Amino acid sequence: MAKGKLSWRDVLPIHPAAEVVPPMSEQELRDLGDDIQKNRLHEGVALFEGQLLDGRNRLDAMELVGVSLLTGDGKINWENIPHHNVSGKDPVSFVMSKNVQRRHLSAEQKQEAIAKLLILAPEKSNRQIAATLKVDHKTVAAVRARKQSTGEIPQLRERIGRDGRRRRNPRGSPARRRVARQPAAVRVGATVDASQTPTVYAELTEAWRRASGQEREQFLKFINAAYVRDVEVVS
Structure with missing residues:
Protein backbone atom coordinates (compact mmCIF):
# COMPACT_ATOMS: atom_id res chain seq x y z
CA MET A 1 0.00 0.00 0.00
CA PRO A 91 -15.33 -15.69 18.77
CA VAL A 92 -12.20 -17.59 19.83
CA SER A 93 -13.66 -21.00 18.97
CA PHE A 94 -14.97 -19.66 15.66
CA VAL A 95 -11.58 -18.30 14.58
CA MET A 96 -9.71 -21.43 15.59
CA SER A 97 -12.11 -23.84 13.91
CA LYS A 98 -11.84 -21.85 10.69
CA ASN A 99 -8.10 -21.35 10.58
CA VAL A 100 -6.70 -24.57 12.04
CA GLN A 101 -8.49 -26.60 9.39
CA ARG A 102 -7.57 -24.19 6.62
CA ARG A 103 -3.91 -23.53 7.39
CA HIS A 104 -0.88 -25.64 8.29
CA LEU A 105 0.81 -24.08 11.33
CA SER A 106 4.39 -24.81 12.29
CA ALA A 107 5.27 -25.91 15.82
CA GLU A 108 6.47 -22.38 16.59
CA GLN A 109 3.24 -20.85 15.24
CA LYS A 110 1.18 -23.25 17.33
CA GLN A 111 3.12 -22.26 20.45
CA GLU A 112 2.40 -18.62 19.64
CA ALA A 113 -1.28 -19.40 19.07
CA ILE A 114 -1.48 -21.27 22.38
CA ALA A 115 -0.01 -18.28 24.23
CA LYS A 116 -2.46 -15.85 22.62
CA LEU A 117 -5.39 -18.17 23.29
CA LEU A 118 -4.46 -18.46 26.95
CA ILE A 119 -4.30 -14.68 27.28
CA LEU A 120 -7.66 -14.26 25.56
CA ALA A 121 -9.41 -17.16 27.31
CA PRO A 122 -7.43 -18.41 30.34
CA GLU A 123 -10.57 -20.15 31.62
CA LYS A 124 -10.44 -22.70 28.78
CA SER A 125 -8.91 -26.00 29.87
CA ASN A 126 -5.61 -27.31 28.53
CA ARG A 127 -7.40 -30.19 26.79
CA GLN A 128 -9.93 -27.87 25.15
CA ILE A 129 -7.19 -25.65 23.71
CA ALA A 130 -5.14 -28.71 22.73
CA ALA A 131 -8.08 -30.19 20.82
CA THR A 132 -8.64 -26.90 19.01
CA LEU A 133 -5.02 -26.56 17.88
CA LYS A 134 -4.36 -30.29 17.38
CA VAL A 135 -1.54 -30.39 19.93
CA ASP A 136 -0.83 -32.38 23.08
CA HIS A 137 -2.46 -31.01 26.24
CA LYS A 138 0.93 -31.20 27.97
CA THR A 139 2.23 -28.63 25.49
CA VAL A 140 -0.60 -26.29 26.46
CA ALA A 141 0.11 -26.92 30.15
CA ALA A 142 3.77 -25.96 29.66
CA VAL A 143 2.86 -22.70 27.91
CA ARG A 144 0.26 -21.95 30.60
CA ALA A 145 2.86 -22.46 33.34
CA ARG A 146 5.23 -19.99 31.66
CA LYS A 147 2.50 -17.38 31.26
CA GLN A 148 1.39 -17.81 34.87
CA SER A 149 4.95 -17.45 36.13
CA THR A 150 5.28 -14.09 34.36
CA GLY A 151 1.87 -12.90 35.52
CA GLU A 152 0.47 -12.65 31.96
CA ILE A 153 -2.45 -14.91 32.85
CA PRO A 154 -4.09 -15.63 36.23
CA GLN A 155 -4.08 -18.92 38.11
CA LEU A 156 -7.77 -19.81 38.06
CA ARG A 157 -9.52 -22.17 40.46
CA GLU A 158 -11.92 -23.28 37.69
CA ARG A 159 -11.58 -24.00 33.98
CA ILE A 160 -14.05 -24.69 31.19
CA GLY A 161 -13.70 -28.13 29.58
CA ARG A 162 -14.44 -29.29 26.04
CA ASP A 163 -18.05 -30.01 27.05
CA GLY A 164 -18.55 -26.42 28.22
CA ARG A 165 -18.77 -27.39 31.90
CA ARG A 166 -16.78 -25.64 34.61
CA ARG A 167 -14.46 -27.78 36.69
CA ARG A 168 -12.03 -27.06 39.49
CA ASN A 169 -8.40 -26.88 38.50
CA PRO A 170 -7.21 -30.49 39.02
CA ARG A 171 -3.94 -29.26 40.48
CA GLY A 172 -5.80 -27.40 43.22
CA SER A 173 -5.85 -23.81 44.29
CA PRO A 174 -2.63 -21.76 44.40
CA ALA A 175 -2.79 -21.81 48.20
CA ARG A 176 -2.98 -25.58 48.41
CA ARG A 177 -0.13 -25.98 45.90
CA ARG A 178 2.02 -23.73 48.07
CA VAL A 179 1.12 -25.85 51.09
CA ALA A 180 2.14 -28.97 49.16
CA ARG A 181 5.55 -27.40 48.50
CA GLN A 182 6.27 -26.90 52.20
CA PRO A 183 9.53 -28.50 53.42
CA ALA A 184 9.16 -31.99 54.84
CA ALA A 185 10.06 -30.66 58.28
CA VAL A 186 6.72 -28.86 58.61
CA ARG A 187 4.45 -31.63 57.30
CA VAL A 188 2.40 -33.92 59.47
CA GLY A 189 4.44 -36.85 60.83
CA ALA A 190 7.85 -35.24 60.16
CA THR A 191 10.52 -34.88 62.85
CA VAL A 192 12.65 -31.85 63.61
CA ASP A 193 16.45 -31.83 63.90
CA ALA A 194 16.98 -29.56 66.91
CA SER A 195 20.70 -29.20 66.12
CA GLN A 196 19.80 -27.25 62.96
CA THR A 197 17.39 -24.89 64.72
CA PRO A 198 18.46 -21.34 65.74
CA THR A 199 18.88 -20.70 69.45
CA VAL A 200 15.89 -18.36 69.52
CA TYR A 201 13.64 -21.38 68.99
CA ALA A 202 15.25 -23.50 71.71
CA GLU A 203 12.16 -23.55 73.93
CA LEU A 204 9.92 -24.54 71.04
CA THR A 205 12.19 -27.33 69.92
CA GLU A 206 12.48 -28.63 73.47
CA ALA A 207 8.67 -28.65 73.79
CA TRP A 208 8.48 -30.48 70.47
CA ARG A 209 11.00 -33.06 71.70
CA ARG A 210 8.93 -33.75 74.78
CA ALA A 211 5.59 -33.93 72.92
CA SER A 212 4.02 -37.26 72.05
CA GLY A 213 3.43 -38.33 68.44
CA GLN A 214 -0.29 -37.56 68.73
CA GLU A 215 0.39 -34.07 70.15
CA ARG A 216 2.82 -33.31 67.31
CA GLU A 217 0.31 -34.44 64.71
CA GLN A 218 -2.48 -32.29 66.17
CA PHE A 219 -0.19 -29.27 66.35
CA LEU A 220 0.93 -29.60 62.72
CA LYS A 221 -2.66 -29.99 61.54
CA PHE A 222 -3.49 -26.75 63.33
CA ILE A 223 -0.52 -24.92 61.77
CA ASN A 224 -1.35 -26.30 58.32
CA ALA A 225 -4.98 -25.10 58.54
CA ALA A 226 -3.91 -21.65 59.73
CA TYR A 227 -1.39 -21.39 56.89
CA VAL A 228 -4.02 -22.21 54.27
CA ARG A 229 -6.43 -19.60 55.67
CA ASP A 230 -3.75 -16.90 55.70
CA VAL A 231 -2.62 -17.60 52.13
CA GLU A 232 -6.19 -17.68 50.77
CA VAL A 233 -6.83 -14.26 52.31
CA VAL A 234 -3.94 -12.66 50.40
CA SER A 235 -4.31 -14.65 47.18
Missing part, protein backbone atom coordinates in the same frame (compact mmCIF):
# COMPACT_ATOMS: atom_id res chain seq x y z
CA ALA A 2 1.39 3.42 -0.94
CA LYS A 3 2.41 5.75 1.87
CA GLY A 4 -0.47 7.90 3.02
CA LYS A 5 -3.12 5.79 1.31
CA LEU A 6 -6.01 4.75 3.53
CA SER A 7 -6.18 1.02 4.34
CA TRP A 8 -9.15 -1.11 5.28
CA ARG A 9 -7.37 -1.57 8.63
CA ASP A 10 -7.76 2.15 9.29
CA VAL A 11 -11.56 1.99 9.20
CA LEU A 12 -12.47 -1.56 10.27
CA PRO A 13 -11.54 -2.67 13.82
CA ILE A 14 -10.13 -6.18 14.20
CA HIS A 15 -11.39 -8.46 16.95
CA PRO A 16 -8.56 -9.67 19.29
CA ALA A 17 -9.44 -13.30 18.53
CA ALA A 18 -8.55 -12.72 14.86
CA GLU A 19 -4.95 -12.08 15.90
CA VAL A 20 -4.53 -15.53 17.50
CA VAL A 21 -3.52 -17.16 14.21
CA PRO A 22 -0.30 -15.65 12.75
CA PRO A 23 -0.63 -13.67 9.49
CA MET A 24 0.47 -15.00 6.12
CA SER A 25 3.81 -13.99 4.66
CA GLU A 26 3.84 -11.28 2.00
CA GLN A 27 4.37 -13.86 -0.76
CA GLU A 28 1.49 -15.98 0.53
CA LEU A 29 -0.70 -12.88 0.59
CA ARG A 30 0.30 -11.95 -2.94
CA ASP A 31 -0.47 -15.45 -4.22
CA LEU A 32 -3.84 -15.37 -2.47
CA GLY A 33 -4.59 -11.92 -3.84
CA ASP A 34 -3.78 -13.00 -7.39
CA ASP A 35 -6.08 -16.00 -6.99
CA ILE A 36 -8.92 -13.83 -5.67
CA GLN A 37 -8.49 -11.42 -8.57
CA LYS A 38 -8.69 -14.31 -11.00
CA ASN A 39 -11.39 -16.44 -9.38
CA ARG A 40 -13.15 -13.93 -7.07
CA LEU A 41 -13.56 -14.19 -3.33
CA HIS A 42 -15.58 -17.34 -2.72
CA GLU A 43 -15.63 -17.27 1.09
CA GLY A 44 -16.70 -14.00 2.64
CA VAL A 45 -15.32 -12.42 5.78
CA ALA A 46 -16.96 -12.78 9.20
CA LEU A 47 -17.96 -9.89 11.46
CA PHE A 48 -18.59 -10.01 15.19
CA GLU A 49 -20.27 -7.04 16.87
CA GLY A 50 -18.90 -4.61 14.30
CA GLN A 51 -15.37 -6.03 14.30
CA LEU A 52 -13.60 -8.22 11.76
CA LEU A 53 -13.40 -11.73 13.20
CA ASP A 54 -12.29 -13.81 10.22
CA GLY A 55 -10.88 -12.75 6.85
CA ARG A 56 -7.95 -10.56 7.84
CA ASN A 57 -5.57 -12.28 5.41
CA ARG A 58 -8.10 -12.18 2.57
CA LEU A 59 -8.56 -8.43 2.90
CA ASP A 60 -4.80 -7.86 3.20
CA ALA A 61 -4.23 -10.01 0.10
CA MET A 62 -6.81 -8.14 -1.95
CA GLU A 63 -5.43 -4.78 -0.90
CA LEU A 64 -1.85 -5.88 -1.66
CA VAL A 65 -2.67 -6.67 -5.31
CA GLY A 66 -4.62 -3.45 -5.80
CA VAL A 67 -8.24 -4.47 -5.23
CA SER A 68 -10.23 -1.45 -4.01
CA LEU A 69 -11.80 -2.18 -0.63
CA LEU A 70 -12.96 1.32 0.30
CA THR A 71 -15.58 3.66 -1.08
CA GLY A 72 -14.81 7.22 -2.13
CA ASP A 73 -15.68 8.53 1.32
CA GLY A 74 -13.28 6.12 3.04
CA LYS A 75 -15.71 3.43 4.20
CA ILE A 76 -15.54 -0.33 3.64
CA ASN A 77 -17.10 -1.19 0.29
CA TRP A 78 -19.32 -3.99 1.59
CA GLU A 79 -21.22 -4.22 -1.70
CA ASN A 80 -18.15 -5.84 -3.27
CA ILE A 81 -16.99 -7.84 -0.25
CA PRO A 82 -19.02 -10.93 0.71
CA HIS A 83 -19.55 -10.89 4.47
CA HIS A 84 -21.76 -12.25 7.23
CA ASN A 85 -22.30 -11.64 10.95
CA VAL A 86 -21.59 -14.34 13.54
CA SER A 87 -22.78 -12.58 16.69
CA GLY A 88 -23.80 -14.98 19.44
CA LYS A 89 -20.94 -17.42 18.80
CA ASP A 90 -17.76 -17.86 20.80
